[in-house]
Amino acid sequence: MQILQNISLKAYNTFGMDVHADYYTAITQPEQLAAITADASLPAKRFVLGGGSNVLLTQSLHGLVLHNKIKGIEKIKEDDEHIWVSVGAGEVWHDFVMYAIANHWAGIENLALIPGTVGAAPIQNIGAYGVEVKDAIDCVTGWHWDMKQLLPFYNDECAFGYRDSIFKHQLKDKVFITSVTFRLNKKPKYNTSYGAIEQELQKMGVTEPTIAAIADAVIAIRSSKLPNPREIGNAGSFFKNPTIPATQYETLKETFPTIPSYPAGEETVKVPAGWLIEQCGWKGFRAGDVGVHEKQALVLVNYGNATGGAVWDLSDNIVKTVHDKFHITLEREVQVW
Numbered sequence: 001m002q003i004l005q006n007i008s009l010k011a012y013n014t015f016g017m018d019v020h021a022d023y024y025t026a027i028t029q030p031e032q033l034a035a036i037t038a039d040a041s042l043p044a045k046r047f048v049l050g051g052g053s054n055v056l057l058t059q060s061l062h063g064l065v066l067h068n069k070i071k072g073i074e075k076i077k078e079d080d081e082h083i084w085v086s087v088g089a090g091e092v093w094h095d096f097v098m099y100a101i102a103n104h105w106a107g108i109e110n111l112a113l114i115p116g117t118v119g120a121a122p123i124q125n126i127g128a129y130g131v132e133v134k135d136a137i138d139c140v141t142g143w144h145w146d147m148k149q150l151l152p153f154y155n156d157e158c159a160f161g162y163r164d165s166i167f168k169h170q171l172k173d174k175v176f177i178t179s180v181t182f183r184l185n186k187k188p189k190y191n192t193s194y195g196a197i198e199q200e201l202q203k204m205g206v207t208e209p210t211i212a213a214i215a216d217a218v219i220a221i222r223s224s225k226l227p228n229p230r231e232i233g234n235a236g237s238f239f240k241n242p243t244i245p246a247t248q249y250e251t252l253k254e255t256f257p258t259i260p261s262y263p264a265g266e267e268t269v270k271v272p273a274g275w276l277i278e279q280c281g282w283k284g285f286r287a288g289d290v291g292v293h294e295k296q297a298l299v300l301v302n303y304g305n306a307t308g309g310a311v312w313d314l315s316d317n318i319v320k321t322v323h324d325k326f327h328i329t330l331e332r333e334v335q336v337w
């Protein structure tokens, strides 16, 4: 295992922030984690990095960056309805979605083209187009730094919620996820009701959906709406969609009759953060190299040489103006380091 020093992370985060890590190593085997735990000469502060598509790097990282590169896909078992597949946490998420589709395994096709690694998918319970990854996860396996062993975390132990899981709370910084076991469906249950999937399928001339056609539709919609991080630095949705009490929503509706909402429980509703941000006039805003994307107000962008600090300050101003106007506090979805 090679430990490198003073390494630029610019190529390893989709915002393209040029900060340095004091120490850096690539993890290709779970066994390396035991060796790192036992090596007292290495920094105690560790940062686990996957595809870097959900992090905002605001400063140099004083510690050891562990870049997850654990690969491998293994079929575990199957029955008439399902197949269980264990996937190395360093596999690219979209590649795994395409692999599943090629094998006619259903359940994650709506999550095509989400950037990042398989190992990060459970952390914020990635979701898109009416599907969340939690519904396809059987078990998450990870190296527990304090217990010094690999442990399984079964689905019902992961406290999955909207862009949330136990790995963001009790187990934050305590576990390096090494693999995820998925339970995928042999008989697909199509989910085409969300967003523009049905319209896109029609445009494609598809009358009988297949999981491959749904993934193609999702890819087409996402490519037309979201900025490609290879072209403009970004980390997708910067904020979560806030959940507010239904009573607050009704009051807001009196002043803002067009405020949209989605059902979220019996006495709460979810409001699209992008709409709130747009109403505050931020859509398309640019100051130097930092800005709010012109097509999607939920996405903050780095047009070139913005610093993480400048993106953070912009996000702070957005939080303030949205709070002043709507009395709603936006929560950042992106992990800030």
Ligand SMILES: Cc1cc2nc3c(=O)[nH]c(=O)nc-3n(C[C@H](O)[C@H](O)[C@H](O)COP(=O)(O)OP(=O)(O)OC[C@H]3O[C@@H](n4cnc5c(N)ncnc54)[C@H](O)[C@@H]3O)c2cc1C
Residues within 6 Å of the ligand: 014, 047, 048, 049, 050, 051, 052, 053, 054, 055, 068, 089, 114, 115, 116, 117, 118, 119, 120, 121, 123, 124, 125, 126, 127, 128, 175, 176, 177, 178, 226, 227, 228, 229, 234, 235, 236, 237, 335
């Ligand atoms: C253009 C764009 C579109 C996006 N669209 C969506 C979307 O539709 N839905 C959605 O949910 N997300 C979306 N995202 C966010 C992002 O793709 C996901 O959150 C993704 O799962 C992050 O994966 P990653 O490997 O890049 O994680 P990283 O950014 O590397 O890490 C994110 C966090 O997870 C931790 N982490 C990563 N890997 C591990 C591991 N193996 N063990 C322990 N901790 C780990 C890191 O320490 C960090 O705290 C989008 C991002 C972009 C840039």
